[in-house]
Amino acid sequence: MTDTPTVWALVPARGGSKSIPKKNLAPLGGRAMLDYGVRAAQASGRCGRIVCSTDDEAIAARAQALGIEVDWRPAALATDEAAVADVAREFLGRQPRMPDILVLIQPTSPFLLPEQVRELLDRMQADAEANSGQTICSIPHNYHAWNQREVIDGRVRFKFAEERRSAFNKQRKPKLYTFGNLVAARPRALMAGSDFFAEPSVAVEISWPCNLDVDSADDLRLASALLQAGIARIPNLD
Numbered sequence: 001m002t003d004t005p006t007v008w009a010l011v012p013a014r015g016g017s018k019s020i021p022k023k024n025l026a027p028l029g030g031r032a033m034l035d036y037g038v039r040a041a042q043a044s045g046r047c048g049r050i051v052c053s054t055d056d057e058a059i060a061a062r063a064q065a066l067g068i069e070v071d072w073r074p075a076a077l078a079t080d081e082a083a084v085a086d087v088a089r090e091f092l093g094r095q096p097r098m099p100d101i102l103v104l105i106q107p108t109s110p111f112l113l114p115e116q117v118r119e120l121l122d123r124m125q126a127d128a129e130a131n132s133g134q135t136i137c138s139i140p141h142n143y144h145a146w147n148q149r150e151v152i153d154g155r156v157r158f159k160f161a162e163e164r165r166s167a168f169n170k171q172r173k174p175k176l177y178t179f180g181n182l183v184a185a186r187p188r189a190l191m192a193g194s195d196f197f198a199e200p201s202v203a204v205e206i207s208w209p210c211n212l213d214v215d216s217a218d219d220l221r222l223a224s225a226l227l228q229a230g231i232a233r234i235p236n237l238d
Helices: 033-044 057-065 084-093 114-126 161-166 187-191 217-228
Strands: 007-012 049-054 069-072 101-104 132-138 149-152 155-158 177-185 201-205
Touching: 007 033, 007 084, 033 049, 033 057, 033 114, 049 057, 049 084, 057 069, 084 101, 084 187, 101 114, 101 187, 114 132, 114 177, 114 201, 155 161, 177 187, 177 201
Parallel strands: 007 049, 007 101, 049 069, 132 201
Antiparallel strands: 101 177, 132 177, 149 155
16 A cells, blocks of 8 residues: 555543543543543544544543544443444444544553554555554563463363463463554444454554553552653653
8 A cells, every 4th residue: 555544543432431430531640541542643643533432521522622523422332332343333334435544542541652553554554455453562471371270169270281281481382462552443344344453453562551451440540650650651741
């Protein structure tokens, strides 16, 4: 692909969070959590539209204060069970035209950096066959799948005992990754029924703590501590 793709960013931010009430507006480092990903998308210089999909008046007001669009999602897509791919399809289906790439900016990934947005989009542009792209982060040895245990009748055992016997140290284990902080998909794949991780999917590796996902009160406290200690680098909030 040689032409510069048209890129939109979708920010899913419904109001009904149970783990942290009004999670998308929870204060983090003196700012609403919503601010961080939006500012990264804006600072990337690559997103022609940034649209907050919400059902909440306060979130909509904050999004507008950040200078981005607001799209009111239907009540049926504002539940815990609603898939973000369905939210994206419903939004795209109402547009007179669609972008080449739709980037998902998740407020629960506050440590997203503008250069990560740009690098992921560059990878997708370089691979016309890629239906999606995602940032990934390597899994520490102690959390590797082959080290996982299960408990049956009060007794613990390795879930993948045979694999672990053949690769008991980290040098022998295959390198595995978890999701990072950003995913993007081509609308052609979404509208065909795929989710945001449609294959083939290109990858950009990032490092901790950029991959931190704020899903609980403990996660929020950790994110605050990382900011206060200067461990998390947030260059785009001015």
